[in-house]
Amino acid sequence: MQSEFQTYMELGFEHIADLAAYDHILFIVALCAIYRISEWRKVGILVTAFTLGHSLTLALAALDVIRVPAAWVEFLIPVTIFLTALYNTVIHKLGEEREGTFSRKLNLNYLFALLFGLIHGMGFSNFFRSMLMPGEENSLIRQLLAFNIGVELGQLTIVAIILVLAYIGMNRLRIPQRDWNLFISGMAAGPALIMMMERWPF
Template sequence: MSEFWVYLQLGFSHITDPGGYDHILFVIALCTIYTLNQWKQVLILVTAFTIGHSITLALATLRLINYSTDLIELLIPITILITAFTNFSHKFPVNRFAVDEKKSSVRYGLALAFGLIHGMGFSNYLRSLLGTETSIVKPLLAFNLGLELGQLLIVAIFLSIAFAAIEILRVRKHDWNLIISGIVVGMAFSLILNNEYLAELMK
């Protein structure tokens, strides 16, 4: 098995691992207000997140930026919490294909900015895998591609479930948004409250 394929699989496994579900929660929070027929908007949104985490993943893995790992581990659930909270104020248009360009631009910017934080979180895992590797460009590219494929799988599964709930079971989009966003908020709060860095700061 080639080195490229190994790191691609590791990237895919890392983001889809239920044991490290914080990144999954963030992707779900981003996509909650959308349905399957809005896949183009979702693709742009996910691309913005990918651009963000690709930048800091590369910079951190190449050790061009320094940061507190503990702080990043605290900031990640905070980004989840903020994203889920923004869903509560979302108003669904009568026309399901209508796009509020102003709100969309803000959301894309949010995804890009928060992607920068998540990229630093991804880099912690990648650097532990690399060890004393002399050339990290190929592993970095493969790992990032694996992350992207895993991310797209999460989006596809979630939007399919949303489609089934809204179009088949006839759950109102507003109710779906409140339920899923509420669950994400609760889980994000749990991650924040159980964060060891925060516990140290509170002492």
């Protein structure tokens, strides 16, 4: 019989990797669109910034310190995807390639990941609260930790897949990095725009 910690860690992993709830996956895809596999350290820092953001609001929302209407959270999540993809295309237009990568300042990218992580954390919290059973409040912190670890493992799995695909696309199929960026960003932006229209909260 598996432990409570393992159960919530698996729930976190399954939630981020759930193809039926693909909005979080699309955000990770958009985050990775401008990177080569050789830049995996930069992507790791980016995902860590996102994790810090969503861990904070997941904890605050799960502890009922903050509560944001679910309709707004569900609308803002695809907004973060669309804005990330749009930011990628602005880099495409303004950047100059230098030694195989874009010439760009990445601090803004990290800030976006942190801020957008705050929004995604509220989305995670809705799912997390629905998984809580009555009388489990005493072990809430342990459950939050396990759930966050599961989410992080799921995110890193998605990042690894995207970077491997980027390697195949750019190094084996010789797709220019700018074209790859536009393709992946567009692939994320299209569904995000549809979700924004479907989830308009007014």
